[in-house]
Amino acid sequence: xxxxxxxxxxxxxxxxxxxxxxxxxxxxxxxxxxxxxxxxxxxxxxxxxxxxxxxxxxxxxxxxxxxxxxxxxxxxxxxxxxxxxxxxxxxxxxxxxxxxxxxxxxxxxxxxxxxxxxxxxxxxxxxxxxxxxxxxxxxxxxxxxxxxxxxxxxxxxxxxxxxxxxxxxxxxxxxxxxxxxxxxxxxxxxxxxxxxxxxxxxxxxxx
Numbered sequence: 001x002x003x004x005x006x007x008x009x010x011x012x013x014x015x016x017x018x019x020x021x022x023x024x025x026x027x028x029x030x031x032x033x034x035x036x037x038x039x040x041x042x043x044x045x046x047x048x049x050x051x052x053x054x055x056x057x058x059x060x061x062x063x064x065x066x067x068x069x070x071x072x073x074x075x076x077x078x079x080x081x082x083x084x085x086x087x088x089x090x091x092x093x094x095x096x097x098x099x100x101x102x103x104x105x106x107x108x109x110x111x112x113x114x115x116x117x118x119x120x121x122x123x124x125x126x127x128x129x130x131x132x133x134x135x136x137x138x139x140x141x142x143x144x145x146x147x148x149x150x151x152x153x154x155x156x157x158x159x160x161x162x163x164x165x166x167x168x169x170x171x172x173x174x175x176x177x178x179x180x181x182x183x184x185x186x187x188x189x190x191x192x193x194x195x196x197x198x199x200x201x202x203x204x205x206x207x
Contacts, residue, residue: 001150001153001154002041003135003137003140004126004129004130004133004140004150004154005154006043006046006047007129007134008129008133009043009107010047010050011129013051014047014107014192014194015047015048015051015077015107016051016193017107017190017191017192017193017198018048018051018077018103018107018200019048019051021190021200022034022073022075022103022105024202025073025101025102025103025203025204026073026101028101028184028204028205029072029073029101029204031071032056032072033057033058033059033071033072034056034057034058034059034072034073034075035059035070035072035074035100036059036060036075036077037061037063037066037074037075037076038060038061038062038063039063039076039079040062040063041078041079041082043077043078043107044078044079045058045060045077047077048077057072059072066091066094068094068097068098068100070100071100072100072101073100073101073102074095074101074102074103075102075105076091076102076103076105077105078105078106078107078108080104080106080201081106081161081164085174088174089174089178092174092175092178092203093178093180095203096175096178096183096203097180099205101202101203101204101205102201102203102204103200103202104171104199104201104202105199105200106165106166106198106200107192107198108158108161108165108198108199109162109165109167109189109196109197109198109199110165110167111196111197113196114162114196115159115162118155118158118162119159122154122155122158123151123152123154123155124151126144126150126154127145127148127151130145130150165199166199166201167189168187168188168189168199168201171187171199172185175187182205183203183205183206184202184205184206185201185202185203186201186202187201187202188200
């Protein structure tokens with residue numbers, strides 16, 4: 001499932017709308033390093049890598065080994081919704097207190113159109129594209145066509161994720177009590193270029 005999600009997002013260039021927000025945050029950061037918090041859920045930083053400028057430095061840190069020792073922009077790519085409110089506040093507070101920047105980017109949103117897409121078009125995409133996903137696996141063929149577990153699980157996982165998303169109001173609430181002075185927070189929704197929206201939160205030290 002994770003292989004399919006990452007492959008599909010790269011193929012349709014779905015991470016392209018993230019770039020202006022990454023560039024804005026990096027532009028307010030002393031170092032160009034990107035420290036990605038890796039949740040191992042698929043469609044993460046690997047979908048952004050092909051779009052980054054040559055020579056961009058990306059450091060992956062497992063969520064369980066989170067720390068703010070590295071300097072740069074911390075990123076949560078399509079993964080922040082997996083955190084409960086307590087953990088979400090903790091990570092944001094730690095990053096802000098360390099004087100680093102943060103970019104939270106979610107390719108999905110909480111609209112009715114997104115729900116329709118997740119329940120109809122996503123499983124259909126799994127069925128149509130399964131033979132082309134790399135690396136090729138015979139087990140993917142089995143669990144797509146003979147025993148259609150993959151389309152069902154991918155749809156359910158994505159559908160449930162929609163209801164876990166932090167919308168911009170939720171994100172504003174999360175950062176409202178972070179006691180770090182001279183730190184800028186920006187959140188909102190933006191067009192994804194395909195009739196939908198992405199959700200973003202940017203945070204960086206003020207001048």
